[in-house]
Amino acid sequence: MSAVASSSAPRRHSSGASATNLRRPNDKYEAVIGLEVHIQLLTKSKAYSSDSTEYGAVPNTNVSVISLGHPGVLPKINTKMVEYGVRLGIACNCVIREENEYARKNYFYADMPKGYQISQHKTPICEGGYIEIKDKAGNSKNIELTRIHMEEDSGKSIHDQDPFNSLIDLNRAGVPLLEMVTEPIIETSEEAYQFLTEVRKLVRYLEICDGNMEEGSMRCDANISIREKGASEMGEKVEVKNMNSIRNVQRALEYEITRQIKALDSNEKIDQETRTFDAATGKTIVMRTKEMANDYRYFPEPDLPIVIVDEEYVKSIRESMPALPNELYKKYTSELGLSDYDATVITDSKAIALYFEELIGKTSKVKAAVNWIMGPVKSYLNENAKEISEFKVTTEVLAALIELIENGTISHSVATQKIFPLLIEGSDKSPMEIATENNWIKESDVGSINEFVKQAIAKYPDKVAEYKGGKVGLIGLFMGEVMKLSKGKADPKIASELVKKSLEESK
Amino acid sequence: MNNSIHEIRAKIQKGESSCIELTKSYLQKIEENKHLNTFLEVFSEEALENAARIDKKIIGGNAGKLAGLILGLKDNICYKGHKISASSKILEGFESLYSATVVERLIAEDTIIIGRLNCDEFAMGSSNENSAYGEVLNPVDNSKVPGGSSGGAAAAVKAGLCHAALGTDTGGSVRQPASHCGVVGLKPTYGRVSRYGAIAYASSFDQIGPITNNIEDMALIMEVIAGSDEYDSTCSSQDVPNYRKELQLTGVKKIGYIKDCLENPGLDAEIKSRLEVIIKELRLQGHEVVPVDFPYTDFLVPAYYVLTTAEASSNLARYDGIHYGYRSDQTDSWESVYFKSRSEGFGKEVKRRIMLGTYVLSAGYFDAYYAKAQKVRRIFRDKTNEILNTHDFILLPTTPNTAPELGENTKDPIAMYLEDIFTVQAPLTGLPAISLPIGEHTNGMPFGIQLMGRRFSETALFAFSNEMMQNFGDN
Numbered sequence: 001m002s003a004v005a006s007s008s009a010p011r012r013h014s015s016g017a018s019a020t021n022l023r024r025p026n027d028k029y030e031a032v033i034g035l036e037v038h039i040q041l042l043t044k045s046k047a048y049s050s051d052s053t054e055y056g057a058v059p060n061t062n063v064s065v066i067s068l069g070h071p072g073v074l075p076k077i078n079t080k081m082v083e084y085g086v087r088l089g090i091a092c093n094c095v096i097r098e099e100n101e102y103a104r105k106n107y108f109y110a111d112m113p114k115g116y117q118i119s120q121h122k123t124p125i126c127e128g129g130y131i132e133i134k135d136k137a138g139n140s141k142n143i144e145l146t147r148i149h150m151e152e153d154s155g156k157s158i159h160d161q162d163p164f165n166s167l168i169d170l171n172r173a174g175v176p177l178l179e180m181v182t183e184p185i186i187e188t189s190e191e192a193y194q195f196l197t198e199v200r201k202l203v204r205y206l207e208i209c210d211g212n213m214e215e216g217s218m219r220c221d222a223n224i225s226i227r228e229k230g231a232s233e234m235g236e237k238v239e240v241k242n243m244n245s246i247r248n249v250q251r252a253l254e255y256e257i258t259r260q261i262k263a264l265d266s267n268e269k270i271d272q273e274t275r276t277f278d279a280a281t282g283k284t285i286v287m288r289t290k291e292m293a294n295d296y297r298y299f300p301e302p303d304l305p306i307v308i309v310d311e312e313y314v315k316s317i318r319e320s321m322p323a324l325p326n327e328l329y330k331k332y333t334s335e336l337g338l339s340d341y342d343a344t345v346i347t348d349s350k351a352i353a354l355y356f357e358e359l360i361g362k363t364s365k366v367k368a369a370v371n372w373i374m375g376p377v378k379s380y381l382n383e384n385a386k387e388i389s390e391f392k393v394t395t396e397v398l399a400a401l402i403e404l405i406e407n408g409t410i411s412h413s414v415a416t417q418k419i420f421p422l423l424i425e426g427s428d429k430s431p432m433e434i435a436t437e438n439n440w441i442k443e444s445d446v447g448s449i450n451e452f453v454k455q456a457i458a459k460y461p462d463k464v465a466e467y468k469g470g471k472v473g474l475i476g477l478f479m480g481e482v483m484k485l486s487k488g489k490a491d492p493k494i495a496s497e498l499v500k501k502s503l504e505e506s507k
Numbered sequence: 508m509n510n511s512i513h514e515i516r517a518k519i520q521k522g523e524s525s526c527i528e529l530t531k532s533y534l535q536k537i538e539e540n541k542h543l544n545t546f547l548e549v550f551s552e553e554a555l556e557n558a559a560r561i562d563k564k565i566i567g568g569n570a571g572k573l574a575g576l577i578l579g580l581k582d583n584i585c586y587k588g589h590k591i592s593a594s595s596k597i598l599e600g601f602e603s604l605y606s607a608t609v610v611e612r613l614i615a616e617d618t619i620i621i622g623r624l625n626c627d628e629f630a631m632g633s634s635n636e637n638s639a640y641g642e643v644l645n646p647v648d649n650s651k652v653p654g655g656s657s658g659g660a661a662a663a664v665k666a667g668l669c670h671a672a673l674g675t676d677t678g679g680s681v682r683q684p685a686s687h688c689g690v691v692g693l694k695p696t697y698g699r700v701s702r703y704g705a706i707a708y709a710s711s712f713d714q715i716g717p718i719t720n721n722i723e724d725m726a727l728i729m730e731v732i733a734g735s736d737e738y739d740s741t742c743s744s745q746d747v748p749n750y751r752k753e754l755q756l757t758g759v760k761k762i763g764y765i766k767d768c769l770e771n772p773g774l775d776a777e778i779k780s781r782l783e784v785i786i787k788e789l790r791l792q793g794h795e796v797v798p799v800d801f802p803y804t805d806f807l808v809p810a811y812y813v814l815t816t817a818e819a820s821s822n823l824a825r826y827d828g829i830h831y832g833y834r835s836d837q838t839d840s841w842e843s844v845y846f847k848s849r850s851e852g853f854g855k856e857v858k859r860r861i862m863l864g865t866y867v868l869s870a871g872y873f874d875a876y877y878a879k880a881q882k883v884r885r886i887f888r889d890k891t892n893e894i895l896n897t898h899d900f901i902l903l904p905t906t907p908n909t910a911p912e913l914g915e916n917t918k919d920p921i922a923m924y925l926e927d928i929f930t931v932q933a934p935l936t937g938l939p940a941i942s943l944p945i946g947e948h949t950n951g952m953p954f955g956i957q958l959m960g961r962r963f964s965e966t967a968l969f970a971f972s973n974e975m976m977q978n979f980g981d982n
Contacts, residue, residue, distance in 0.1 A: 065605050069825045071598065072585045072607060072704040076740050106821050106868070108845055115824020166841070168829075297868035299877060302710035302818055305740050 029264065030229050031257050033192055034146075034184035035249075037199055038177050038219040039209045040153060041084050047152040047176035048075030048118060048304075055215070059169035067174040069113030074303050077102075081176040082307055084208040085125040085150050086317045088178055091202055091324055092145055094129030096314050100150075102301035107294045111155035111168050119179075121298040124149035125309065131202065132326060133194040138340060143195050144183040151177050178208075184223065184234070189253035196220060196246040201325050205350045213245050220249050226260040226270070235260070236270040240284050243277045252277040256284055328353050336366050342374055351388045352378075355395060362399035365406050372398060376416055380424060393423045401431040414440045414488050442491050446498065449482070449490050453498045456481035467503055475499060511723045512670065513751075516575040519565050526558035526565070526575060526619060529670075533577050533621060537668045543644045545663040547582050548590060549622035561617045571616035573731055576724075578613065579669040581660045582623040583630055583706040584715065586610050593706045594638035595628045597826045597852030599833045607704020608739065609673060609715050609732040616731050621669050625659030628854045629823065630680050630708045632656045633926050636917050637856040644913070645688060647952060651910040654684030657718065661688040664718050671719045671728060677708045678811055679905075679930025681716040682942035686955030687910035689944040691725055691972075692718045694930075696963050697937035698743040700729075701736035707822040709815035710741075712934040722973040725941075726750035729965060748966045754973045762789065763799035763898040768929060771804065773907045778954055781946045782904060785956060785979060792978070796902070799894050801932075806883055808924055811931040813867050813880035820864030826852065859920065888936040895938070895961045900971060904929050905942040905955035933959050941972050945979035 046053055049066035066073045082100070089096045103121035126148035134140045155173035159166050180199065186192050200211035200218060211218050220243060225235035240256055243249045255277075260270055275284040325347040332343035347353045352373065359369045377398075381388060401419060404410045409432070410419070419434050427434060435441055456478045457464055467474045478499045482490055510518070518524040534551055554577070564570035580586060583593045585603040587610075592598040606614070613620070627637040635643040635658025643658045645651040646666035653662040657674030661684035664672050674681040676694035685692025693716040700715045707713060717728045730751060735744040764786060769779060786796045828834040828848025835847035853861070867876035894901060907928060916923040933940035939962075942955035958975070960968040 068830065070604060070831070071591065071593070071601070071706045071825070072583075072603075072702075073605075074703050074739050074741075076738065104821050106824060108824065108827060110829050110841060113825060113830050115827060116821050295870045297821070297865065297870075297873075299817060299821070299868055299873075303707075303741060 028228060029226050029261050031187060031253075031260075032184045032225050032227065032234060033186035033188075033253060034223045035180075035182045035186065035192060035195065036221045036223070037180040037182075037196070038153075038221075039088070039180060039199075039203055040217040040219075041081060041176040041178065041208055042210060043078055043080040043084070043176055045078055045080075046174035047078050047081050047150070048174055051174065053175050055217075057171055059167075059171060062171040063173070067113070067170060069115070075118055075301075077304060077307060078176060081150050081178075082125070082309060083317060084176075084206075085148060085178055086309060086314055087206050087208055087321060088148055088180070088203070089126035089129065090314070090318050090321060091206055092126070092129035092131055092148070092180075094126035094145060094148060096309055097123055097125050097127065098309055098311075099123065100125050100307040100309060102150075102304045102307075103298045104301050105151075106297040109154060110166065111157045111170065111173065113155070113170060113173060117152055117154070118301055118304070119151035119298075120149035121300075131195060131198050133191060133198050135190065135194065141191070143191070144185055146181040146183050148178050148180045151179055153177050184225075189250040189257065192222065192253055193246055193250040196249060200246070201348065201350075205322060205325055207322070216244065219244075220246075222249060222253060222256075224253060224256050224260070226257065226264060235264075236272045238270065238272070239274045241274060241276050241287065244279070248277060248279050251279075251282050252284055255282055259284070322350075323353075323357070325350070325353070328357075336360070338370055342370050345378075346370070346373060349388070355388050355391075358395040359399060362395050363402050365402050368402045368406060369399075372402060376420055391424075392426045393420075397423055397431065404431055404435065408491070409442060410435050410440055411442050411488055411492065413483075414442075418488070440487070440489060442489055446494060449486065449495050450498055450502075452482045452485040452490060453478075453495065453502050455485060456499070457502055464503065475503070478503070511721055512573065512576045512727055513723065515670070516565070516570075519562070519575055526562045526577075527555065529575070529577055530554050530558040530619060530621070533667075533669055536666070537622070540646070540666050540668055542649070543646055543662055543666060543668075544641050545625055545643055545659040545666070545668060546579070546622045547592065547594070547625050547640055547659070550589070550620060554619050554621045557619045561619065564617060571618075573613060573727070574617035576613075576617075576728070577619045577621050577670045579622055579624045579660060579663050579672040580610070580620055581626050581630075581657050581672065581674045583626060583675055583708075584610060584673055585704040585706070586620060586623070589623065591623070591706070592640070593629045594626050594640055595826075595853065595857065596639045597828075597833045597849070598831075599852075601832045603704075605704065607715075608701035608736045610704060612731050613673075613728075618731075624657070624663055624672060624674075626674075627656035627658065627680075628857050629706065629819070630656040630675055630677055630713075631819070631856050631860055633679070633683055633923050634911070634913075634916060635659060635662075635684070636913070637854055639854055642913060645910050645952075647689060648910070650912055651952060652687065652913055652915075654687035654906075654910060656680040656684075657692075658684045660718050661685050661690055661692065664688070664690045664720065671717055671724055673715055673728075673732075674718050675705050675708070676714055676716045676930075676934065677712045677815060678927050678934055681718060682905050682930050682933075682940060682955065682957060683927070685718055685942045685944070686905035686957075687952070689947075689953030689955075690718055690720055691722060691944060691976075692716060692942045692955070693725055693729070693965075694933050694940050695729065695733065695965060696743075696939040697934070698741055699733050699745075699939070699963065699965065701732075701734075701739040701742045703736055703738040703742075707818075709818040710822060711818060712811075712815055714934070722969050722976055723751060723754065725972075726754060726969045729969075733965075743963070745963055750966055750969050753966050754970050757967075757970065759793050759795065760899040760971060761795040761797070761897070762900045762902050763797055763894050764902045765801045765804065766798045767801060767804045768903045769798075771907065771928070773925065773928070774904060775908045775948070775954075777948050778904050778907070778909075778946060781954075782902070782956060785945070785975075786902070788978065797898075799898065799901070801890060801894065803883075803887060803890065804928065807887065807931050807935065808928055810880045810883045810887070811927065811935055812863070812924060813876050814884060814935075816860040816864030817868050817877050817880075818864065820861045820868065823853075823857065823861055828852070856920070884935055887932065891932065891936045891938065891959075892961075895959075899960070899964075899967065901959040903932075903957050903959065905957040906930070909948045909950060909952035909954050929957060938962060939965055939968055941968055943972055943975055943980075945975060947981070 104116040124147035130142040153175040155170035203209040227235040332338040587606040632655040634652040635655040660672035660674040665688040681692040833852040940959040946954040
């Protein structure tokens with residue numbers, strides 16, 4: 001196990017050649033990209049009714065007359081949706097709106113039973129703000145947000161289960177969403193990738209969304225246009241939909257940038273249209289043209305009062321917010337002296353970051369703690385495809401183990417190779433108890449180590465001769481034998497000195 | 508039959524009457540007056556069963572506040588397990604899975620619901636001629652319309668086919684038919700009564716309101732149905748007063764009447780002179796009755812139709828042929844399910860209003876129509892509230908004319924819309940208004956006089972209405 005070495009392992013992204021990794025379209029053109037991200041909220045009930053939001057329930061069971069849009073029903077606001085909107089807004093440094101009005105977005109769709117979606121139009125709960133991304137070279141850029149607003153999800157139309165009919169499942173109808181809209185300032189598919197990765201990390205930290213694009217709990221539409229470099233006017237905008245992973249957003253954008261540049265180069269007109277991404281071919285195809293675009297006829301939702309989000313409320317949410325990945329990253333790199341790589345890996349997952357936070361609250365040996373997380377702990381989790389939530393070694397126990405190594409009670413190799421596996425298996429004994437029971441306390445008694453040294457030297461008389469002949473590297477062989485004989489307990493420093501001394505003396 | 512609920516209850520307690528007896532007599536009268544076409548469905552058996560049950564409760568002394576009340580529901584108020592159509596073909600066969608909040612509250616107080624009442628389709632109309640289930644006749648004169656949209660409700664109460672009814676009022680749909688039929692009709696303050704379970708026409712206007720023969724019943728029913736509801740976020744949490752106990756008038760009132768309304772050239776001369784007599788009499792009784800300026804009467808009806816049709820175009824989007832109700836069998840694509848189901852399922856007036864509402868909300872026209880009408884609505888509200896800051900009530904006619912002949916206005920929607928001129932001010936401003944049957948025309952038809960009050964001033968409005976009824980009513 002390479003174990004503790006990884007903090008000094010090669011950086012994932014080296015500087016130099018890959019610093020120009022952001023793939024610019026080409027010298028002549030530039031892309032202008034804006035993203036719309038739909039974030040499905042982890043509330044227990046729907047946006048405007050008390051129906052359950054549980055995923056995977058039998059179709060059309062998480063419904064009521066309200067989410068079915070029956071005659072005479074009225075919506076009522078789930079305040080959790082507002083709270084989650086405020087959380088995300090605070091995390092993105094947005095301006096939070098005090099008077100929130102809801103609006104109806106009118107259009108017909110089979111899986112939208114009311115014939116309109118209750119959304120926000122002129123008064124989104126959050127405006128402005130930004131999310132910081134880093135490119136592969138470590139350069140950071142703020143992706144500015146236009147707005148974040150609250151709305152409800154539609155149901156699902158299922159076209160492939162019945163040969164004659166489309167089926168409708170309204171379990172998802174009315175599940176709360178936040179829609180985040182960026183300014184059109186994303187320039188490359190790589191930036192889009194980094195941005196979505198950050199958004200996903202953020203919503204997971206905030207515990208407002210599971211961030212799962214494959215299951216559709218986070219969805220992204222992209223608006224993209226191409227123009228000549230330095231041009232002040234925007235090119236015709238194309239909207240791309242149906243990309244069910246962050247990687248596919250990147251692929252779709254790459255395809256679209258290439259397609260549009262090719263079209264411009266051959267003097268073809270780019271049409272303002274909506275396209276859909278086909279993950280199998282990696283291509284985008286036309287879904288609807290501008291002429292087919294809906295006029296949503298927004299107007300204020302008369303069934304819902306204006307929701308007031310006052311300063312005091314925002315303050316109370318702010319105070320209850322968990323630590324955010326960028327805050328932890330800054331703390332680790334500037335206060336604790338972690339490398340960019342270590343800090344990035346640790347903050348990548350909220351659960352690991354929280355484990356690390358707890359661990360360094362219990363041991364002052366930060367460097368050792370980082371090495372344990374980056375080494376044995378992560379290796380174990382990766383090899384066994386486990387989450388840290390399933391990891392049996394508590395931070396108290398791991399901290400105790402680290403202390404035993406640091407104060408010289410046990411050797412590092414005993415800790416990683418002998419005690420740690422027992423702890424992972426769920427031993428209820430303390431590391432000290434395990435070490436004592438198994439007689440793994442480090443041997444620092446010169447007399448007994450000397451016994452092992454003598455035995456080792458006696459075992460390889462020819463190697464002793466070679467050593468004397470100048471092959472000083474052979475000391476490793478004798479050390480290995482001593483450690484083996486002592487079952488790893490011999491203090492390596494003492495053993496090494498005794499081996500050297502014996503070899504010199506037998507000259 | 509014109510006893511109050513309280514008097515009926517006393518009779519039952521004395522053994523002089525019973526819910527069963529009353530229910531049977533109403534069922535018989537309904538049968539005898541089938542030609543009026545007021546009821547779309549009569550819940551005969553169920554009503555009789557409930558009557559028997561409630562009789563026992565009355566004798567046992569544990570009956571609810573409204574035991575003895577036999578009530579009809581306008582067919583746009585949901586009652587669990589019962590059909591509801593809003594008098595539209597598009598809800599053909601549809602049965603409600605839940606009860607409106609008002610229905611739950613009425614039943615909890617032992618009201619007997621006897622049936623569902625005809626109305627204009629989706630409450631859009633002023634004559635009840637827009638019903639997919641046929642026109643309703645005015646019980647006073649069968650050649651006349653009963654008014655609308657709660658025409659069936661007003662006609663049924665007038666004809667004695669039920670003791671009282673619940674209607675909905677968006678632009679006068681309770682007060683106008685009450686005026687045409689000669690009964691009492693109330694549009695409560697917006698937010699006084701939960702709208703949950705009332706099929707929406709224009710959400711920021713709609714209010715459920717009772718139709719009764721007297722103010723005492725009105726007060727009692729309002730005590731039961733008013734008040735906050737967790738299912739209606741626009742419903743006020745303000746306490747509901749004990750309306751019935753506070754019906755005694757408290758002193759001299761200051762009443763304004765809008766000059767432009769009285770001088771309106773469309774106002775029938777007899778209705779005008781009746782109002783003038785009432786004004787004179789009220790002054791003689793010591794009240795201060797003064798003319799007030801409200802210079803916007805010409806803009807009321809246009810603003811009303813822009814805003815209500817806008818909301819209606821969205822509220823009626825759910826009737827799409829996909830989820831429930833009528834679906835055309837002439838469809839060949841999912842789009843044609845919408846087009847054909849809606850084209851065939853909705854009546855002409857409903858389609859006209861959906862088209863109008865869609866137009867005023869559409870890109871390019873929104874500011875000119877919807878946004879402007881919203882601004883105008885605020886001006887109406889501010890000005891009306893300003894008047895009411897210094898006056899207790901505003902007195903005005905309910906309708907410019909008595910009930911027209913059947914078919915008289917159906918060819919001219921604008922003429923029909925203008926009939927709403929005196930009733931739209933209250934829902935545009937959210938204020939309560941009541942129509943009192945204290946006018947009778949030489950043509951033999953009744954007409955109402957309207958009182959509009961301050962927000963949540965129903966107590967004062969009922970007390971003053973009670974005095975008006977005693978002084979100007981025919982009993």
